[in-house]
Amino acid sequence: MIELTGHSLTIEAARKIIYDKEAVHIPQHVWGKVEKSRKAVDAIVAQKKVVYGINTGFGKFSDVLIDAEHVEELQINLIRSHACGVGDPFPEEVSRSMLLLRLNALLKGFSGVRKEVLELLAELLNKRIHPVVPQQGSLGASGDLAPLSHMALVLAGEGEVLYQGKQMETAEAFHTAGLEPVTLQAKEGLALINGTQAMTAMGLVNYIEAESVALQADYIASMTLEGLRGIIDAFDEDIHLARGYKEQTEVAERIRGILNGSYLVTHQGELRVQDAYSLRCIPQVHGASLQVLSYVKEKLEIEMNAATDNPLIFDEGRKVLSGGNFHGQPIAFAMDFLKVGMAELANISERRIERLVNPQLNDLPPFLSPMPGLQSGAMIMQYCAASLVSENKTLAHPASVDSIPSSANQEDHVSMGTIASRHAHQIIQNVRRVLAIELICAMEAAAYRGIEKMADTTRRFYFHGRNAVPAITKDRVFSKDIEAAAALLKKTNMKRFEKNHNDTKGEIVS
Template sequence: MGKNLPVFHFGKDTLTAGQALALARGTLKGVLAPDTRSRLRMGETIVRNIADGSHPVYGINTGFGPLCTTRISPGATSQLQVNILKSHSVGVGPLLEPELVRLMLVLKIQSLAQGYSGIREKTLDRILWHLEEDVLPEVPSQGSVGASGDLAPLAHLFLPLIGLGRVRYHGGVKPAAEVLEAHHLNPLELGPKEGLALINGTQFIAAHAVAVIEKMCACLSQADIIGAMMIEGLQGSVKPFHQALHQLRPYKGTLHVAERIRNLLQGSEILEDHIDCDRVQDPYSLRCIPQVHGASRNAWLHLKELLEVELNAVTDNPVIIDQELSISGGNFHGQPLAMALDYACLATSEIGNISDRRIYLALEGNNTGLPTLLMKDTGLNSGYMILQYTSAALASENKGLCFPASADSIPTSLGQEDHVSMGSISGRKALQVLGNVEKILAIELLTAAQAFEFRKPLKSGWLLEQAHALVRSRVTFAKEDRIFAEDIEVGLELIRSGALIRLIDKTAARGDQSLATAFDPLFETY
């Protein structure tokens, strides 16, 4: 990592989703401050005293789960911690993407560095080493019920600390022991409670939530831009976005979206051209953009607010308050994020649903100046008809994924863990739905750009003209059928790259500072 990077102090500074991503991407350097190290040493001493004492404390000198009444001798406490990493490494399914693994490492360091887990300095330093050197454990994506922490994925994440498991390193996959040896490092001998501290926590769920926050924010922002372009293509009215209307029902998300749409349409010749038309009102997919997109923004904001608490929380068990007080509680339970992720999943799906409706609306041919299927010579050509089949398929798939994982609970651990959150599934499903919505938005972007073209020589507002020019620099106007899958791939890359958002932000800031504030408020930062 670079020497001149800004520094984040684990366990001392307040972590945000954006900072977690920066730490995972190597644009922010994480360190342990001297007072954090002092706190860690104090916690280690307390746990060592408990392990050597006669008073039973869960997971330090007792077994785990239903074996919590089984006493462990002082000499066996280290082996107990090794065994818990081995026995809980039962994950299955596709491996996590490297960035999610890095995020899990970042979030675990932040939680342990609070000093309430009894983790040793040297153990936390080794985890930091994995992050800084990009020595990433292989972590299967399935197996967590999100209750006593994300046990299985976290166990896999930390097997390399004891020289077990496999890691991604320098573009390949190697046994962890081999990579440690190459760096002249020995596997760690875990101290009392360390194995338990490593696997108790919500870092798998929270890492997914961080990824959801970023991707969902981008989808929401681009849905507004594309929706505004579609309003122009379909000659929709600007009146439903009037500030006076939305002040009568002032949800934060609704107000924000309405303002964005007004700014995007500002200065439009297309709007002026049909201002006296006899159409009474537009279909809901145009008219209700503030209400629908805004509701999804409120869901994003809810997840963001909860995640900020979770990123700086102690989710271990038991929690070591001081020499006299250790509490075996439930801070590891994933329910707070599980429910919010299910909400975000539904909210994201709805962005895809309304986007698909706008795509269909553009193809109907009921709008003056727009040919059916957005192509003049149809019959011989199918035009944009089949693109909407794909968006419909994706929207339908998302509906199936919207069943809330957190609505289910299957008892585990012989009934000791009799209510679980299934939050890991909530996080994974939310990312699947986001991936599908990115594709739907790519299709709407192509469709909106095609409809937009039929309004020439009239011009839209300068922001949307810039956005349309960006699309046209990558995808040409379609006069006849072609392999539209190639266009969709280009559109998808535009969506995933965030190029539209950056262009609009930059253009707005360059032209009018008051406009720029509408593109970087509460709903654009995390």
């Protein structure tokens, strides 16, 4: 069980909640600040003070005062009218992440939300009831209004959810799970939707996937080095310490470890003096992508524990301040940066694929074909990789440089951070497929050279890959192989593999 306080959520803890479905627990000491914040909202309503979002309209309607008897109606109207999301729903793990992040933010006690609302959010997580949230429709400032409204509808017993493997009406899921909806009171609707939790939830899932993909890129590139009889000297520690980038040095060290004991790698001057950049510069390029991941992780872990709604309540209600913490610019930049960093992993991977299949660049069978000419082998797999790489270049265009005014120009600058996070997710899926193609080609090349000559680690990875993709003995529908290899990579826990790479059983834990 993971404890939530509003201040201490890490990516590793979130990973356990999102993917391992660990339950959450809210410690007793957290409720004091939450309840004081709520009392402040109740006092504002009772005293008829004018405070944005509590007894006023929203956006351009912020100057419209709302009578006390209509405050509850104001909140549900807000949620229903703002639930304008369109398109395919977010993946279920993103929806679960959204619940987690909104709960954690509201537990900080700056938002004036009742304990009952937060307890229901925790129940949704613990009972694995996940809102169906359309992906498109957020500007990324006034927060993720449209997607978070679809999440908030569920708390009111409306909308749709995924529960027990089925999509159903929220009312049906609540009945089955023994839950009761809440009636949203003053400020609660606004507090639920005025934040960055859709883009950050997508960003969190992106980071978790990207971290795994980046590690797999090192392993697959190592097998390619064996298939092409690459020069190991380029990974010597002194070269990388001379430049000074920690991540570059780590990649070089990892590849030296992976290839330890290989009889397929060469030394400079044996076959050639230098390799092409796509082989020689793996630490420099992969390492730079790891630097991007470090930046993204830092921003995500700040945002995961941030109060991002408006207004915020301080000093037990003595200060209620309107601000702009809902603006998604930090996450928009982080996701755009992630897009570039991940796209580069595919760019260099595709160039390694070319070197594996092009008979003018190696001494392997042309296009790794079992019968060159009669059978095309991996020829069109490289086309597919090139197409995915080109698509990534389009998706990598920064969303954060765009802005369109909304709410009658009251909200005149927005982040488009949710678009950035969605495009980053698409890029990561494309990168994984490019790496899957490289893995297929590298396995063929390594088998041609001699599996018995491979390093222990790459040989284990080779046999793991063969669980999904058999050797190419004749032409077949390679689309299925690419998807099977990508699926294998998605479920392979490379961190766990790294810790257990000396396991004599020769298994990779998924």
